[in-house]
Amino acid sequence: MATETISLAQSSEAARREAIARRDPRFDNTFVFAVRSTGIYCRPSCPARRPRPDQIVFFDGSAAAERSGFRPCRRCHPQDGAGSPDPAAERLARLCLEIDHAIATEPDRSIKLERLAKRGGMSVHQLDRLFRKYLGVTPRQYADARRLRRLKARLRSGASVTEALYDAGYGSSSRLYERAPVQLGMTPLTYRRGGEKMQMRYVVSPCPLGLVLVAATGRGISALYLGDSKPRLERELRREFPRAVIREDRKGLGRWVAAVVKHLQGKQPKLDFPLDVRATAFERLVWEELRRIPYGSTRTYSEIAQAIGRPRAVRAVARACAMNPASIVIPCHRVVRRDGQLAGYRWGLDRKRALLEKETAAANQVQHRASARHMST
Numbered sequence: 001m002a003t004e005t006i007s008l009a010q011s012s013e014a015a016r017r018e019a020i021a022r023r024d025p026r027f028d029n030t031f032v033f034a035v036r037s038t039g040i041y042c043r044p045s046c047p048a049r050r051p052r053p054d055q056i057v058f059f060d061g062s063a064a065a066e067r068s069g070f071r072p073c074r075r076c077h078p079q080d081g082a083g084s085p086d087p088a089a090e091r092l093a094r095l096c097l098e099i100d101h102a103i104a105t106e107p108d109r110s111i112k113l114e115r116l117a118k119r120g121g122m123s124v125h126q127l128d129r130l131f132r133k134y135l136g137v138t139p140r141q142y143a144d145a146r147r148l149r150r151l152k153a154r155l156r157s158g159a160s161v162t163e164a165l166y167d168a169g170y171g172s173s174s175r176l177y178e179r180a181p182v183q184l185g186m187t188p189l190t191y192r193r194g195g196e197k198m199q200m201r202y203v204v205s206p207c208p209l210g211l212v213l214v215a216a217t218g219r220g221i222s223a224l225y226l227g228d229s230k231p232r233l234e235r236e237l238r239r240e241f242p243r244a245v246i247r248e249d250r251k252g253l254g255r256w257v258a259a260v261v262k263h264l265q266g267k268q269p270k271l272d273f274p275l276d277v278r279a280t281a282f283e284r285l286v287w288e289e290l291r292r293i294p295y296g297s298t299r300t301y302s303e304i305a306q307a308i309g310r311p312r313a314v315r316a317v318a319r320a321c322a323m324n325p326a327s328i329v330i331p332c333h334r335v336v337r338r339d340g341q342l343a344g345y346r347w348g349l350d351r352k353r354a355l356l357e358k359e360t361a362a363a364n365q366v367q368h369r370a371s372a373r374h375m376s377t
Contacts, residue, residue: 016058018309019044021289032059032078034070041065046076049294053306092130095120099143111143201249202237204230205257208264209351213237214257220274224326226347240325260328266362269295273329286320293334296363300338
């Protein structure tokens, strides 16, 4: 089977930026990135806060970064072997490409671990360890995830369930349906029909910005709206999920609503709720990046586009922000224009401004208290 080879050490700038945005450990020991504003260089997987794209400088290794005057990060220790191509990581990348190629060109052909391991020059046990070490999943789990991604794309494009399941490489409908509740959160037909008969609960509560509506399935939050009229918010929810079975549930969602209200009051900076939202692959990419924006900070649309490796997709990023169904949890209000001015916001520019002002003030208070404690010690 002919496959494309890849060298992580010679990856493009776009691939490197995506690796940094995803904190991808597969790119560790292949390059480092430095931050002009701090004078520090890091591994791609460093857990530290991500800098602005225009502040990043790439180097093939730690020696080159230090010759340019940058010092190593104390969190990820990039000087420990950074810049030396990792043969195991490069081998993994080639094997992943082989799996991707097989699913795209021969979807009905099963992935034989013995054959894959032989092509990588290792045993099946070593192959399993390699995937678990770098990706946290087994080779079969990786293949399942790629096959599921292909299935979702075909379902969203309007293909029938039968067409989509065979095109994605599921040998039988029973194999797909036994995995569907875990992988899709619903049956494939329900997914294709936009959540038909999906069970959804919601509650509307007063908040510092008027009213907030929180709606969720058994898997997580599906919608979070802001407004001034409960009937209008309820109509908006039913318009967005016209085929779902929706009922009000004040008690069941009380804990989540209380956390949202505290967040809007500036008392709970982090909202780490599970989500159950429908999205295209691009929208999900944008929304995941929005959730990485620190509390009290903002990013521009172009910075988000750069961070996801699509620097020319600024307008598409803006559209993805506008399509966000779970405001606050997916903080699209933290995205502004390049000149710092506020752009459109589904729930009104006044609310966007109030949100940013509250977050900035709360973040400054936390920083001030931390500085005071430091001074007193």
